[in-house]
Structure formats: C-alpha cells, structure tokens
Amino acid sequence: MSEAKNLIPVVLDTDCWNEIDDQFALGWLLRRPDAINLLGIYAAPFHNKRSTGPADGMEKSYQAILQLIELSGRPELEERAKRGATRYLPDETTPVNSEAARDLVRLAQQASPGNPLTVIAIGAITNVASALLLAPEIADNLRVIWLGGHALHWPDSREFNMFQDIAAARVIFRKVRDLVQLPCQGVVSDLRTTRWELEHWLKGRGPLAHFLQEMASEDEETNSYGMVRPSRPELDELPAEERAALPRERAWSRVIWDIAAVAWLLCPQAFRSERRPRRLPGYGGRYEPVLYNKQKDFIYITNVDRDLVFTELFHTLADE
Ligand SMILES: [Ca+2]
Numbered sequence: 068m069s070e071a072k073n074l075i076p077v078v079l080d081t082d083c084w085n086e087i088d089d090q091f092a093l094g095w096l097l098r099r100p101d102a103i104n105l106l107g108i109y110a111a112p113f114h115n116k117r118s119t120g121p122a123d124g125m126e127k128s129y130q131a132i133l134q135l136i137e138l139s140g141r142p143e144l145e146e147r148a149k150r151g152a153t154r155y156l157p158d159e160t161t162p163v164n165s166e167a168a169r170d171l172v173r174l175a176q177q178a179s180p181g182n183p184l185t186v187i188a189i190g191a192i193t194n195v196a197s198a199l200l201l202a203p204e205i206a207d208n209l210r211v212i213w214l215g216g217h218a219l220h221w222p223d224s225r226e227f228n229m230f231q232d233i234a235a236a237r238v239i240f241r242k243v244r245d246l247v248q249l250p251c252q253g254v255v256s257d258l259r260t261t262r263w264e265l266e267h268w269l270k271g272r273g274p275l276a277h278f279l280q281e282m283a284s285e286d287e288e289t290n291s292y293g294m295v296r297p298s299r300p301e302l303d304e305l306p307a308e309e310r311a312a313l314p315r316e317r318a319w320s321r322v323i324w325d326i327a328a329v330a331w332l333l334c335p336q337a338f339r340s341e342r343r344p345r346r347l348p349g350y351g352g353r354y355e356p357v358l359y360n361k362q363k364d365f366i367y368i369t370n371v372d373r374d375l376v377f378t379e380l381f382h383t384l385a386d387e
Contacts, residue, residue: 074100075185075332076178078107078171080151081325082190083135084127085113085227087283090135091380092189092325094275097139098383099333106174108132108148109167111190112155113231121191121231122153128190138275151194155232162200163193171198175205183210183245185332189325191228196235199242210245214328216348218253219367225352226251236348240358246365247331247340255327257373259320264377273386283321330376331368333383337375343367 079096083089096103110129118124132148151167162168171186171194178184186209188195195213199206215228215236228251229236239246249255262284269280302310330337342364346354357363 074104075102076104076106076174076182077185077187077332078109078174079105080109080111080167080171080186080188080190080192080194081132082111082113082124082128082228083131085115085117085124085190087279087286088323088325089128089189090131090282091279091323091384092187092329093132093135094139094279095326095329095333095380095383096187097135097141097144098275100141102333105144106147106184107167107170108136108144109171109194110149110151111188111192111194112152113190113227115227121155125151125153135275138278140274152197155191155193156196156200156234156238159234159237160200162197164201165194165197167194168197168201171195172202172205175208176202178205178208180207180244183208185209186211187328187332188213188215189228189328191231192235192239193232196232196238199238203242206242207244209243210247211239211243212247212249212328212331213239214249214251214255214325216248216250216354218250219343219346219354221250221253223352224348224354229348230352233348233350240345240347240365247368248365249327249331249368251324254368254371255324256322257371258324258327258376259322259373260377261320268381269385272384276385279384326376326380327368327371330371330379334376334379337372337379338368339370340366340368 081089096105110125112121113124114121129150136144149167149170151165152163175184216224216226265280265283269276344357344363345365346357349355
C-alpha cells in the first residue's frame with residue numbers, strides 16, 4: 068500500500084476507436100503501473116467514418132479499451148473501464164449523464180486542490196464537461212490535460228476533438244482551474260512516425276507492442292500513403308510490366324497525436340510551454356478574444372521534441 072502513495076492518480080478519457088493513436092496512448096499508461104494509478108478509463112463519443120454516430124463511437128471505444136486492457140495483461144483494470152456519453156452536450160449547462168461522468172465525479176470528490184486527480188482527455192471532452200456540470204464543486208480538484216484545438220497561430224480551431232463538442236470545450240476552459248492544452252496542428256503535429264520505425268521498435272516485442280505495430284501498418288489511412296506496394300525483395304521478383312503498373316511509392320509518415328497528452332505527464336522534458344490568458348473556443352471555428360476572469364490563464368504547449376517522446380514511448384511499449 069505504501070507504494071501507491073507515490074503513484075500519480077489518473078483517469079483517461081478516450082475515443083479509443085476513432086483512429087489508431089488512442090491505443091498507443093492507453094497502451095503507454097497501461098505499461099507504467101510503477102508511475103500511474105489508472106483509476107478510470109472512460110469511453111468518449113466520436114463520429115467519423117469508423118462509427119455511425121456518437122453513441123456507436125463511444126461503444127466501439129469501450130470495446131477497444133477492454134481489448135487493450137487484455138493485451139496488456141492488466142485484467143484487474145477491466146472494472147475501471149466505463150461507458151461514457153452517447154451524445155454531445157446539448158448546450159453549455161446541461162450534462163450528459165453516463166457511468167463515466169458519475170465515476171469521474173466520485174473520484175474527483177475524493178481528490179483535493181492540493182492532491183488533484185489528473186484527467187488525460189484525448190477525445191471530444193463531453194464526459195469531463197458533464198462531470199463538471201453534474202458537480203461543479205469538483206472543478207478545483209482536477210488537473211485536466213486535453214489534446215484538442217489547434218495552435219493559436221493556426222488559421223482556425225476546427226480540430227476533431229474540439230469541433231465535435233465545442234460546448235464541452237467551453238465548459239472546460241471556463242471551469243477548470245488547472246488546465247493544460249496540447250494544440251494539434253502546429254504543435255503536436257510534430258509527433259510523426261514511420262512504418263519502418265514502428266517495425267524496428269515494436270514488431271514481435273510482446274503482445275501489446277506487436278498489436279499496435281500491426282494495427283498501424285494495416286490501417287486504411289496508412290495504406291493510403293503507399294504502403295500497399297510489396298516490399299523490396301518481392302518487388303524485384305515481379306515482371307517489369309507488373310512493376311511498372313504499380314502506383315508510384317510515396318514517402319510517408321504519420322502523426323500519433325494522442326500520445327502527447329500522456330507524454331506531458333511521463334516525459335515532461337520533451338515540452339516547452341507558457342502560461343497564457345484563456346481564449347474560449349468559439350462556435351465559428353476560431354478562438355474568441357481573451358477571457359479575463361479569476362482563472363485567466365492556462366498552460367499552453369508551444370513545442371514538443373518528437374525524438375524524446377518516441378524514445379520513451381517505444382522503450383515502454385516493447386518487451387526488452
Ligand atoms: Ca483520440
């Protein structure tokens with residue numbers, strides 16, 4: 068029990084099935100029981116081509132969370148996975164009640180401003196906003212690390228996690244005292260990796276690492292970058308006319324966005340940040356003018372060193 072005193076109490080809020088990056092982030096947390104006390108893993112709603120709507124996206128994310136827990140050999144965490152919202156916030160004052168939101172309220176009520184609960188949020192932030200609307204008194208007991216929106220110098224703020232539920236994002240920016248924002252385009256977009264790097268570090272290096280490598284390699288988006296071509300030895304054996312008919316191979320790399328939020332906690336030396344006055348995410352796809360109130364600043368990430376982050380991530384995911 069004394070060991071638990073040194074662990075960071077964390078919950079993760081994740082749209083785990085929306086693409087391939089959430090699984091890397093969750094896998095990273097699951098592989099650090101020496102540092103993280105993962106108290107809750109919440110499924111967030113999402114709607115893109117991998118779901119038929121927010122409810123379906125949430126359910127698929129819940130199933131993906133359970134799969135990762137199993138692959139990581141941490142069955143004791145299964146009961147900490149919770150289903151989240153089946154819709155986005157209808158407005159900025161009405162919560163979407165869910166098992167996840169209620170669990171977050173419960174855990175946050177056990178925390179305090181001096182010993183806050185860290186919330187890593189890597190999807191539309193509906194569940195966290197709903198908890199704050201259900202129990203406004205928990206606001207000062209949370210430290211929220213959110214991957215959402217774009218950099219302030221980017222032409223707009225129409226980022227997937229943000230635009231799906233702008234009302235929720237505004238609740239977070241208004242109410243959370245201790246807030247870290249990791250902007251996607253312009254900052255986190257530096258976190259690119261390649262097929263070759265993933266194979267080198269993860270292939271055959273344990274069930275979780277191997278799963279993540281295969282998932283990334285077989286993903287439709289990855290293949291759209293030109294990975295459908297045969298590898299070099301197979302290519303050389305093809306008749307010249309078949310080789311000539313293949314599409315031109317492209318260089319490619321891919322951003323693994325969501326690992327940034329975990330890295331902020333476990334690899335802070337990779338980041339530069341500054342305290343800035345808050346600007347609410349606007350409904351028109353831009354940040355609004357500066358909001359001056361008692362919670363007037365937040366931690367805004369300006370740079371990330373991708374080599375430091377991926378070194379830490381790969382060493383953690385792979386069996387040595
Ligand atoms: Ca995500």
